[in-house]
């Protein structure tokens with residue numbers, strides 16, 4: 001009789017990759033003169049807000065997320081405050097994930113600088129006894145040379161374990177060997193686990209559990225009673241019996257929006273419109289790339305005195321064409337601004353009730369709408385081929401010119417660093433208040 005042996009399933013191996021002090025590292029990657037210096041990113045609107053990220057050198061001075069910028073300057077007078085450039089962070093993040101994708105077929109992004117990679121089959125088919133260290137360090141080196149941002153990594157039997165291994169490694173790489181979870185976790189405090197916040201930590205402490213070792217030696221029923229399924233998972237995890245493969249769920253988003261506080265209160269309503277239309281083009285492009293279209297859109301403006309106005313529109317049919325959407329957004333904007341006279345503080349734009357885009361765009365239409373649609377499609381193809389922002393809409397171009405003139409970085413900080421205009425009546429061109 002012929003017998004075949006089915007090979008045992010390999011143990012689950014999950015790699016967590018995380019950018020080191022990501023925003024600060026991006027700033028250093030973009031400006032080599034910052035290298036080797038304490039750098040923190042933040043400052044808010046006027047440069048005196050709070051720090052949102054600080055590099056390792058700055059952390060030595062006690063500067064971290066949440067520190068006030070004036071305090072950071074006092075703690076470290078020779079350090080550098082970098083204003084945030086979110087568009088560049090997004091671009092660097094995309095490049096970073098592109099490198100990760102080439103190392104695994106299953107990648108689950110967790111945040112702008114964090115992702116989980118399924119490396120379960122690697123030992124059997126790729127590493128073949130050579131171990132993970134060389135492979136993972138090659139991935140880390142490739143990310144650093146491609147985008148200039150150092151990353152740390154952790155390898156374990158589940159996403160929970162991999163993330164803890166990364167924190168233990170920072171900066172560097174840490175592998176929890178197969179079956180080594182219980183020993184690795186034993187002395188670690190439970191609050192290191194993502195999802196174990198203040199309330200759960202206090203409840204566990206009340207049961208006498210401070211470390212994973214304490215949890216492992218408790219009866220599971222006690223944890224189930226207090227925390228339900230999460231308690232059971234925690235108990236299995238602490239005992240090194242929790243494995244969890246990386247599952248990539250394809251979930252469509254239902255809304256997409258942008259909310260920007262301008263660097264200075266903007267009295268020029270035309271400038272506000274240019275920024276809004278440029279954002280509309282960016283978000284529409286994003287929807288197209290994700291294969292989505294919108295049914296509803298809204299524009300919300302907050303004025304210098306925090307008063308807010310909002311207008312929305314429901315399209316008759318789901319819409320994805322920038323040419324159509326821009327027209328509606330412009331109308332909504334002027335509707336929101338009707339009778340307004342105060343400078344603009346914040347501009348918010350959103351598209352909701354997103355649906356899958358399943359139309360097959362036609363080549364050249366015979367109607368006006370069809371021709372506009374064909375132009376939109378052609379732009380999309382050019383963008384896919386040559387990258388984002390290869391082709392600009394009029395609004396994006398106008399915004400860029402304005403930013404170049406004032407020498408400010410692109411997007412997020414849409415207008416030039418002018419003196420905040422003194423409070424007072426703002427002249428509105430009647431032509432522009434026509435809507």
Ligand SMILES: [Mg+2]
Pocket residue numbers: 018019020021022113114
């Ligand atoms: Mg990070």
